[in-house]
Amino acid sequence: MEFNCDPVPQFAAWFAEAEMHEPNDPNAMSLATVDVNGAPHVRIVLCKGFDAAGLRFFTNMESNKGHDLAAHPHAAVCFHWKSLSRQVRAEGTVQKLPAAEDDAYFHTRHRDSQIGAWASQQSRPLESGIKLTTEFHQIKNKFTDQAIPRPPYWGGYLIIPHRIEFWQQRPHRLHERMLYTRENGEWQQMRLYP
Numbered sequence: 001m002e003f004n005c006d007p008v009p010q011f012a013a014w015f016a017e018a019e020m021h022e023p024n025d026p027n028a029m030s031l032a033t034v035d036v037n038g039a040p041h042v043r044i045v046l047c048k049g050f051d052a053a054g055l056r057f058f059t060n061m062e063s064n065k066g067h068d069l070a071a072h073p074h075a076a077v078c079f080h081w082k083s084l085s086r087q088v089r090a091e092g093t094v095q096k097l098p099a100a101e102d103d104a105y106f107h108t109r110h111r112d113s114q115i116g117a118w119a120s121q122q123s124r125p126l127e128s129g130i131k132l133t134t135e136f137h138q139i140k141n142k143f144t145d146q147a148i149p150r151p152p153y154w155g156g157y158l159i160i161p162h163r164i165e166f167w168q169q170r171p172h173r174l175h176e177r178m179l180y181t182r183e184n185g186e187w188q189q190m191r192l193y194p
């Protein structure tokens with residue numbers, strides 16, 4: 001397989017194929033963070049954009065992952081596109097997106113998802129499912145006939161990768177791995193044994 005010398009167009013090509021072939025959420029990626037004690041945690045989030053600057057995702061910044069990123073602004077992500085037998089891993093530093101970008105994305109979301117962001121104290125204990133539904137409806141009523149502001153604790157992060165690896169399954173476990181590493185702003189490319 002030929003790989004582009006730049007991982008960004010390479011990722012764009014694989015992502016476009018994943019969008020055509022994956023039945024659900026081709027933008028789903030496992031996101032690994034490390035907490036204040038050095039323990040790792042992983043969960044899925046949706047990638048809401050990528051370009052030469054990095055990969056973006058949105059969340060509640062007061063969630064466990066938000067606290068992890070405040071303590072250690074580093075993350076690893078992994079996409080698995082089963083229908084294509086492909087994996088892409090990326091690792092890098094993490095920055096908060098500017099508030100203007102948080103606002104712009106928040107307002108593209110479905111109104112009920114905007115209300116959900118107000119209702120959910122993500123990662124904190126919840127007494128009962130009914131409590132969450134009740135709070136959702138209370139917030140919905142409060143904002144009747146009004147634009148919903150973005151909660152101050154809700155926003156996006158940019159993962160700035162310094163390492164991206166593409167993996168393609170091949171017969172006899174002779175899988176292809178192409179690793180890109182960034183040094184002084186330049187991407188270097190290297191094949192790895194599977």
Ligand SMILES: Cc1cc2nc3c(=O)[nH]c(=O)nc-3n(C[C@H](O)[C@H](O)[C@H](O)COP(=O)(O)O)c2cc1C
Pocket residue numbers: 025028041043044045046047057058059060063064065066122123
């Ligand atoms: C397919 C899928 C997509 C998800 N997308 C997001 C997302 O974009 N942002 C988010 O905060 N949580 C998302 N979640 C929920 C997270 O996996 C996780 O449960 C939540 O963010 C709390 O994680 P934390 O307690 O480690 O912070 C998604 C879950 C799944 C299964």
